[in-house]
Amino acid sequence: MNSTNRVSSEQGAIILQYLARALFAVLAVIYFHHTPQFFVTVPESTPWLIAGAYLGLQLLLLVSRADYAVILASTLDMVVLGVVMLLDGGEPPPTMALLFLAVLSNGLLYGLKRFLVMLLAAEVVLAIVLPIRMAYLPEGATQPASASLFLLAALTVCMIYFGLMIWRNQVLGRSALEAAWNDPQTGFISRAALVSTAGWMIPLHDRLSSPLTVVLLQHDDLNGLADVIIQRLRRSDVVARNDEHQLALLLPCTGGAEASQVIEHLRQRVPDLRAAVLTLNSSNLALEQVLHHLQQALPRSRDDDTHWLVYAPPLD
Incomplete structure (x- = not known):
């Protein structure tokens, strides 16, 4: 199998996804390092500890190649991103974008069904995290709460749009596969x-x-x-x-x-x-x-x- 086939294989996609997780974990740690304060009072080393534990667990799932490793990895994404949003002192929290990025990446890699499942999981995480954040806002602070709700609505609309595009691309891909003489993935005839x-x-x-x-x-x-x-x-x-x-x-x-x-x-x-x-x-x-x-x-x-x-x- 050549390098192109390795990248296009399921294991190659899992490795690329892990590298992307590592990159965004590093970016999140850098963001928290330059944040003046957290939303909740925790030691300054907490983001580093969370990132290290998160990448370590993801690496174990990658190496184990268990039957449900991909699902467990996506579940871990949702849990850790929920914790990260509780630490984020920004209002609205910029780390909310990472939650929807995880949903989109799963949809692009595994199709529309996984996209819808991950979108539902992201909404559940937000339904838990946002009320907790709003409960700790100062009395009368309506502007930050409105900004968070607007960001949530905007990102949700974007995800619905991307979901429709993923569905459309799948339909076009199936049509192209049926019409093609040679299958580009396997090299066999169609x-x-x-x-x-x-x-x-x-x-x-x-x-x-x-x-x-x-x-x-x-x-x-x-x-x-x-x-x-x-x-x-x-x-x-x-x-x-x-x-x-x-x-x-x-x-x-x-x-x-x-x-x-x-x-x-x-x-x-x-x-x-x-x-x-x-x-x-x-x-x-x-x-x-x-x-x-x-x-x-x-x-x-x-x-x-x-x-x-x-x-x-x-x-x-």
């Missing part, structure tokens, strides 16, 4: 190219009385899966990008048992791989129909070692 050019293999194998097996593979890290497939499969096998996390394989002259062995070898190299298999027995099937049938069967698979492989029922 689904549209597979359906347009490989349909002839079904009647050919039926006339030759030779089995043709179609496999649908699903994994979160398609770059890693693509590297393994390139090394393990034959020249006669056809590989295509089918969906955001799916690859389609056409295995000529291969029965169901042989295809299962091939997929098991792949799963030994790529854990958490899920697959659906169908050996074709009719020349009247369209390849697009077969892929749709496998997509309906794939949700029956699970991540455990006994149910990761699904045999789709035959198509007439």
Whole structure:
């Protein structure tokens, strides 16, 4: 895998996100170092201690590569930023912008669903922090409170706008992926190219009385899966990008048992791989129909070692 693929992989995105966290943590410490006073009375070394503990925990999550490390890291972001806003002596607190920056970065990296979850989490943090700050304001100090509420409203509107843009880009990206001949991420052909050019293999194998097996593979890290497939499969096998996390394989002259062995070898190299298999027995099937049938069967698979492989029922 070259350097471009490393950066575009999920692990590369996690590393870049950690570097961004470290940069903003340093900037926050510098900001607090030049702040005349904190909102609450704490030792001057508190921002340094919080930043050190925060980056240390984030580094542990990065190294551990646990299943829920990314979610725990984002949760830690929200908690620490809530504490930082309670320390910020500015009114409105400038560190509030970091909270929405965390929401936006998650949306750009992990899509619209994560963006909405993080936006809800940010609103919960603000619903806790802002009343506490307002409770400690001097009596009659309405201007600082109004400024904080205005900043909150402005940032919320910006986040809604960015959320709509993320959704729009996802729709355009899916349309471009369907229309492209080659998938730029994996280097394989696209689904549209597979359906347009490989349909002839079904009647050919039926006339030759030779089995043709179609496999649908699903994994979160398609770059890693693509590297393994390139090394393990034959020249006669056809590989295509089918969906955001799916690859389609056409295995000529291969029965169901042989295809299962091939997929098991792949799963030994790529854990958490899920697959659906169908050996074709009719020349009247369209390849697009077969892929749709496998997509309906794939949700029956699970991540455990006994149910990761699904045999789709035959198509007439």
